[in-house]
Amino acid sequence: MHNNQKYQLGRWVVCPITNTFQDANEQISIDNKSMQVLLFLIQKSGQNVTKEQIIAHVWNGSIVNEEILSVAISKIRKSLGDNARQPTFIKTIPNVGYCLVAAVKPLVEKTPPLEAPSNTLSLQNNNHKHYFIGSTLLSLTIIFIVIFYQTYQESTHDGQVAISSIAVLPFEDLSEGQDNQYFSDGLSDSIINQLSQTKPLKVISRYSSFNFRGNRDPSTIGNSLKVEAFLDGSVQKSAEQIRVSVRIFSTFDGRLLWSKNFDSNNKDVFNLQDQISREVQSAIQPNSKPQLGTTRQINSQAYEWFLMAQYHWQQRTPASLSKAETYFKHSLELEPNYVDAYIGLAITYAQFHYHANWSAKESVYKGLPYIEQALALDPNSPRALAAKGMLLTLKGSYSNATISIQNEAQDMFIRSLELEDNATTHHWYSSLLNNMGKKALVAKHMEHAIDLNPLSASLKITFSEYLAKRGKLDTAQKLFNRAQILEPDRDSSIIKSTHVFRNTPRSIIAIAEWHSRNSQLFEYCSSYEYCEQVIFSYLSIGQESEANKILARMPSKHQHFTDSLKLIDYGLTGKTNDAVLLFENLSEKRPNNYKYKYSLAVAQFRAGLFEQAKSSTLKLYPNWSKSSLGLASIVNSDNYLALVLYGGILLELGEQEFATALLNNVSEFLKLNKVQDKAQAELTLAEINALLSNTTEAIKHLEKALNKGWLETYDREWWPLQDNHLLKSINSNPKFKNLIAEHSENLAKMSNQISLKLAPL
Structure with missing residues (x-):
């Protein structure tokens, strides 16, 4: 199989000579070893190929752990957009190896026809003198270019680069076998770590900069990472010698700012890493004190x-x-x-x-x-x-x-x-x-x-979870959505999303499907977070049977989870005073926890302790007093839920005029359609209208909320819809009862769907 042969694989053109996959819209690079694995599978297209065969062919007798092959297959799948569970390109053959299941065909390059060779001898004789002169000029030109290039290179060696931010891209492995990617990546890591110790230089982390493996477009890197320059390079190992080429480019215009070659031997690779890092640091921040690395001789x-x-x-x-x-x-x-x-x-x-x-x-x-x-x-x-x-x-x-x-x-x-x-x-x-x-x-x-x-999708998800716990749900949801754009196929995001988003029929079904695909995680509940969130989701739709199966497999339980289960029981059995006592205890233990303090105010409202509820709310939002409140300026997409609770508290305390103005202001804000969670916005409009005794409007918005997929979310609230404290004024209305009955039927249908999906488990 020749490395210059291209192949059509689905929508992708596989180009081995550049180690890339291309389609009409993008080009994705991959390391050489992973490409060699794919080429071998292409050669054996439609056949089951053992792991041993692949390793023997690609690594050519080297002692290689099967994990390295698994990593290569994972990289290929990620680049092609393949799914291991529902493969389009590469199918895993359990306990055997892999099979390329997609259609593949070689591509024929179009080449221009050769000119006719007539009168060749005559032309050679007649043009011999011109050829001699031309070749002489060409030689002089080459010499001039070489001298210029060397002069330029020398000037860049000793130059200084005035920048305040940089990204270090993964180095390219140019070794003959191209089997030193681990060293190339390690070199990039070493430079990142060294430069991160240079103040006040901003250095992009490995995770983000390594996303540009094979993509060195200056403007794309600059816009995506918000840096002035990027550093890349190459590694070439031959026998016992190593040559590393390092370059720094401007992201503004792609201009080469600095470059240098480094030579060493295999026994001194870690000192080489330190030397390169120090010289790059000196070029970028000449006045900074070099951070001396520890001399290392690592096997x-x-x-x-x-x-x-x-x-x-x-x-x-x-x-x-x-x-x-x-x-x-x-x-x-x-x-x-x-x-x-x-x-x-x-x-x-x-x-x-x-x-x-x-x-x-x-x-x-x-x-x-x-x-x-x-x-x-x-x-x-x-x-x-x-x-x-x-x-x-x-x-x-x-x-x-x-x-x-x-x-x-x-x-x-x-x-x-x-x-x-x-x-x-x-x-x-x-x-x-x-x-x-x-x-x-x-x-x-x-x-x-x-x-x-x-x-980093992970960082954005973590920050979104923190914001949600701080009561900034809308901001959290928008940040979580941006994280999903970065990693749309992140398998566990459906569980992570439960910390930020409400339940919907679609999310409940997605959780059950994820549960089915990852059943091994639930055999002994090897991850409490996964088990807890799935249990909450199932309990929210009344699927107690599947929830209890998971509960029975949990060897122990976190205290916060046990507390949440107690609260669900309190909500279903009307033990509101017990809920108040529990939240008082939790708020005392965790005085900086927004969620517990806000939930305490809700529990106090449900128990009829309105003065205490007001006091608890104002501890969270001290500027919400009657004398200082500017109604038009304080409502936003993060605090509207708390404002509606506060309005309900004020109504119960007889502050009718102020509460009405507050609730109407929130209503007008919600109609601007700025809130991410449309179903929750509609339910909140139903609650506002119920508090203001606008029964018809309350029923209308409640119906819209249910049509948009609103569901109970038991790790957020701990009571069923029919017992919602802000809808109390309409719960005897026949239309309200009809909506609740229809809602209960839909929950039962979802519960049945869950049972069918999990039947094999």
């Missing part, structure tokens, strides 16, 4: 295990985290003093708490010793300091010495950020600041993290 296999562990850690599923743990340990077996591997292992144990079923105490107990080992080897490692801050933040959530632990964690983060301006560190620090009640700083650090990593 190449240990480094590859480390990179494999990083890949799996980034997937953040229970299974992938277990693989990451194994690979980090393999790396440390070969390199007992490998600081980055210790850090990676500690972070992995922390992630077991967030993405598996480990308790916070277990994660901290396992992770902290590895961080202490990393800091013993390198006391000024910014990543080790940040990871220790993250683990201490987790420890503070269950320790009796919370304040002292939080102070120590804050010291770790501050020291880390003094050394390195890193998106992940800002993200972790924001979690600590949230626990400390420093709300303004939380937003500041999360926004800066996103600025450093603008293409």
Whole structure:
């Protein structure tokens, strides 16, 4: 199979010579090894090919773990837009290998016809003198160009680049076998880490800059990442020698700003990384103090295990985290003093708490010793300091010495950020600041993290979840939608979305389908978050049978989840006073938690404790007093729900005129159609009109809300629609009762659909 042969594969043109996939609208690059895997599958199109056959052909006898092949297949699928569960291109043959199932055909390049060779000899004789003169001129021209190029190169070597922001793209592997991508990526990582320690240079994180692998269009990079320049380069390994070429380009006009070649041998690769990073840093920020890297001699296999562990850690599923743990340990077996591997292992144990079923105490107990080992080897490692801050933040959530632990964690983060301006560190620090009640700083650090990593869907989703907990639901929903544009196929986004969006018939069905596809996660509830959110969704439509199946598989339960289950029971059985007591207790334990304080005001309203409800609401929004309230200016898409509750409280307290003006103002705002959640906006209009005794309008908007897919969302409210406290004035209306009956029928139909989808489970 020739590398210059192109193929038509679905809508894609496969071009092996450039390692790209092209269609009418875009071009996507892929590493050489992944392309070689695809070419072998093309050669065996329609046949089942074993993993052993692929590895033997592509890696040519090298000892390669099957995980590397799995990563290559994953990259191919992602580039082609394929789905492993419903494949269009590559089908997985369980316990065997893979099969290319899409139609493929070679493409024939059109070439211009050759000129007729008549009178060739005569022409050669007649033009011999012209040929000699032309070749001489050509030689002189080449010499001039070479001299000019060398002069220009030398001038760029010693030049300085006046920029304040940069993105480091993944380096291209130009080695003959093109099997050193791990080293090329590691070199880019090293430069990113080094430059991140240069103040006040803004350096885009790896996640966002690596999205431009194979795409070096200056204006696209500049517009997407908001940087003045980008750095790229290439790596060529031959025998024991390595040559690295580094270039810096302006994103404004594509002009080459700086370039240099570096030569070394295989035994000195980590010193080479440090040398390149220091020289790039010196060119960009000549007045900054170089950060001297620790001399490292890391076994190449240990480094590859480390990179494999990083890949799996980034997937953040229970299974992938277990693989990451194994690979980090393999790396440390070969390199007992490998600081980055210790850090990676500690972070992995922390992630077991967030993405598996480990308790916070277990994660901290396992992770902290590895961080202490990393800091013993390198006391000024910014990543080790940040990871220790993250683990201490987790420890503070269950320790009796919370304040002292939080102070120590804050010291770790501050020291880390003094050394390195890193998106992940800002993200972790924001979690600590949230626990400390420093709300303004939380937003500041999360926004800066996103600025450093603008293409991270994960960061935007995390920030949207924080905003939702702070009562800024509409802003959270808009940010979550932007995250989904970045990663539309993110498999777990349907679960993440439950923290930000209300239930809808479509989302409930999507959750059941996701549950069916990922049934292994529910066998022992290896991720509490997944199990909890699916249970809430099923309970919201009365599907208690499937919810109880999952509950029975949970070996233990988080306290917040147990509290939520109690509240659902209180709402269904009318135990409003019990709900008030529970929220009072939660608000006392978590004084900085907006959700608990707002829910306390709601519970007090439902229990008829209107003075207490008013006091609780004004603690959240102190400017909402009658004397200072500017009705036209305070309503927005984030606070309209709280304003309607406040209006209802004022009506109960006899402040009729002021409450009516307030509720009418919210109604006019909602009619501007600025709110993301259209179903909730319609239900709120129904509540406003019910409070103002406009029964006909209330019924009309309630019907619209149900038609737009409004459903109970039991981890947000904890009562059924027929018991909504703001609709109490219309609950005896026959039309209201008809709508509730129809709503109940629809819930029963959805519950039946869920049962059918989950029947095989």
